[in-house]
Amino acid sequence: MKKYLNIKYKKALPLLKYFSGNFHKKAFRSAAFLLCMLNILCLCSCWSQRELDKLAIVLGTGLDVGDLPDTLKLTAQIVKTSEINSGSSSKSSTNGGKAYVNISYTENSVLAAVRGITHMQNRKLYFTHNEVLILSSELAKLDLSEGLDAFTRDYEARMNVNILISKGKAAEILAEDVELEKMPALHIAGMMDNQKSNSETVVVTLRDFVIATLSKATAAVAPMIELQEADGKKHVILKDTAVFKHGMMIGTFGKTETRGLLWVTNKAGSGYITVDTQWGQVVLELLHSTSKLKPVKAKDGTIHMELTIYEDGAIQSNETTEDMSKIKNVEMLKAKMRESINSDIEYSLMQARTLSADVFGFGEAIRRDYPKEWDKMKDNWDTLFPSIELETHINVELRSTGGLIKPIVPGGEQ
């Protein structure tokens, strides 16, 4: 054997020279390395590989109550990639059709419905780009847990999907064409991105919603969407806020209450406040606002909440003939602004007390700062919440009068 090897080695002399080292060691090493590589390939190659043209990219999902008892109807908005103009001239002939297709399937669970769609479609639903999740209020009033669990537990679906509650059928909202966007779901998602500039809608992702639902104290909220008819045409419109308790929708917040909610939860962004003065209307722009909610324990042992708001504003439009840049007018506007913010919060608090839903997260704040007290309160929080007092300190600044100082008055000089 040894002799045989020697002969072999002599033949491999040029090769040996080439490696110019311990041939044994090198050969063994490279063989081991190749085996390792092969292992990697065998163990995990091509697993979960998907081609782009085998995907049904879901942009929006709607959940409705099914026609049969104990079922739900899942509607998925899928991109019709063949209708997307990819820029090549040969495909322009097919343009003109809808760029999406809505597929519905009724089954007794979300997952069953998703898999059920494979009976109707050659492509598997792909949820990572799901932008909106619309639940009908009919379903929301019954039970949400099933839908939420499926979308949260699944790896594919993202937690930053926008949650919306539709007044009517969710499928109808998804089916409503819009002018500026090819896909209704993208239109809704785009709208949600814009809501910071009016501070009248809550923007809630699946993650926020699930966290609020899991909390013992906080009541979850979600924006509502509905179809409205105007000029003989239907439009989707964001309006009101749905309030949940124990996984069920129990009521709504209107426009004012929603803004109050945003003030308390430090989510108010930009927006405007219309102020009535003795000379007429002045519109103030909200530039930047921060708020801080803090539980305070009084000497007698009762806990109340303290809310501090810092708000920067600017004059956006002055519909009067009065010069609003005067100090006394500025002070007056600031006072009106404070008043307006305060009344928003009051309305909001009132509605929350009526529903006995802690949408502001008072309970969470108390739990963080006074855990011992919270332990006593948490079991009958529902009855305690309406009695929690809120003390508000509102600090308002008017930073600018905009591009004009004096109002535009015929004959008035600047």
Next chain:
Amino acid sequence: MHFIIKLIRLFKEQHARKIKRDYEMCFGEESPQILSGKLKKNIDSIKARFEGSSDLIIREFSFSEKKGREVNAVLIFLDGMVNMPIINDNIIKPLMHDKSIIQAGKISGAVNIEDIRDKFLTVGDVKTVYTYNEVIEACLSGNAVFMADGSCKALDIGAKGWDKRAVTEPTSETALRGPREGFTESLRTNTTMIRRKIKDPALKITDTVIGKRTHTQISILYIEGIADPELVREVEQRLKNIDTDSILATGYVEQYIEDSSFTVFSTIWSSEKPDAVAGKLLEGRVAIAVDGAPFVMTVPMLFIENFQNAEDYIIRSHFATAMRLLRLTAFFISLFAPALYIALTTYHQELIPTTLLFTMAASSEGVPFPAAVEMSLMMIIFEILREAGIRMPRPVGQTISIVGALVMGEAAVNAGIVGAPVVIVVAITAVSSFAIPFAADGVSLLGWFLLIMASTMGSFGITVGAFMILMHLTSLRSFGAYYMAPLAPFQRYDLKDTAVRVPLRAMNTRPQATKPQDLKRESAQPPQPSNASKYNRSRK
């Protein structure tokens, strides 16, 4: 007086003894290597060695000795390799025109060939040779050999003069602001060009001859006092170890002396530009010039040299830095772009922005192949086009590129065989690889490797592949230097010439990777600017 006469006699005796010894060497014990004193015999032997070579010219003539006796002589050279005016005017003319030029040797029959060398040949480079091999080597290297009847020595007369390409602008590296001259195929011209850049006697040029058949002359250039003597010795040793019959270009030498053959990265740097090579020499590197190749190599080479350019030091440092960063970006794009595209489109669609995903999905709609196959196809086609474009004559090459561009860019996409994004990715990869010409070949091969990894394992595969490449790079050595220096091992001062090229005033030390003997570039006492000058740079 008596003493002087004695001394002269002693000299004469010695001289006579020496001539006698020479004579014995020639006529007494005749060995085949040593030239014979008989001219006919010498000519015959040389003719026999050059049997079948029509370019050998043997010019026989005679000139007269002092006593009026005619001496036969011969001039041997290879046609086309010598400078004919030198042969005619500086060798044959003085010998034949001037009668009675020869001082006959003391011993009759022996011609004192040194006298001819010293008094009559008006040529600069003349050597006395003794053996046939030397004569033949002289002829082959383009010299003329003079032999006279009765002398067992020959004269190797430097009359080299073959047709060579003029110094032109290099084609592989173009300069915007730098010198435009490039190396030629002539070794001496090349070393001269470097010598003219570095006018310092410390610039050493040592020659060796390698190749049993090609007898290729190879020069090692280095600056004494800067280059590490250890490094010079190593280069000499490795060149000495080359055992081959042919060296036809720098690439031959490169493959014989490089540290590791198992790599796609070149560990020996080469350039067509004398200014670039001079710059490397001044960094303490050793240059190797090979006769017949318009490139000069320098060692050791570092990875970062793939992205350096002689122009970087000519333009201002801000822009040079921007260019460096751009080249590094191009390197990463050309390495990772196809692999990343495949990983994203077949494994991680969630990472693609939603609207971009639509467009990409739309363009892959109706494409019959999986994305990886599509990408491989386009990359193969591109490689073929590139190869064809380089190898074909220029007019045909243009046609190829037009046809290729149309077929690749337009027709294939319109016919729905490949998607437009794939074509875009391949094009971006190709263009990026052109921005780093030195590393382009290796990078395109590694691009394939990463593509396979990505198409089987997604981004995990890319990570594994990238780590393997990194491991490989850090394990590479080039003539004692770590290939990834100054990044690994980390050398703080050398970072000034990596991704960032600092202003020249701050580049006051040579790179440590080459282990230079003299680390500082600046003189010990920098000249002090006079404060009185109103052009003084420093502001008060």
